Amino acid sequence: MLNTLALIFIAIGLFFMVVGAVGLIRLPDFYTRAHASGKCDTLGEGMMLVGFILFEGMTLIAVKLLLLVIFIFITSPTAVHSLVNVAHSRNIAPWKKGEERQ
């Protein structure tokens, strides 16, 4: 029962990671790509690690994975936010409808 739940969580996490990577390739400009990567990867990795916590049960590894989840939920959006800040200060123009994809 718990293993099935863990597998469902891991499958959802993998799905979000696929969506994030496809968005990184397909979307038209830097800001939309940062949006896809920053959100989908954070949630995807968090879901996968929660699945592995359920799979492992109450062990030391589960505690380490929980710390990793908290760390990733804090740091991954911070890194992408600082990159978007840099892109804004370097005057990278956002894509507008009808323009050529960058």
Place this chain on the structure above:
Amino acid sequence: MTEVWFVAVAVLGALIVLTLVRLLIGPTAPDRVVALDTVNTLTVASMIVLSVAYEQTVFVDVAIVYALLSFVGTLYIAKYLGGEISA
């Protein structure tokens, strides 16, 4: 059960290759750095999956250190691109 983990690692490896395309063609420097950050995230995830597949608990510690270092690296590159750190 082991086959499931190897399928997951294969999917993550395919995603890393897909993201490396953006790392190569990305028109601006921040594009490439975002792609690198995604590669790091996918690497951490595949390390965790491999630690479960091979039942090696040491891989989890390696993944924690890798996540820490990749965050510091991305932040440092962002500061450098913003001109706050001179090379």
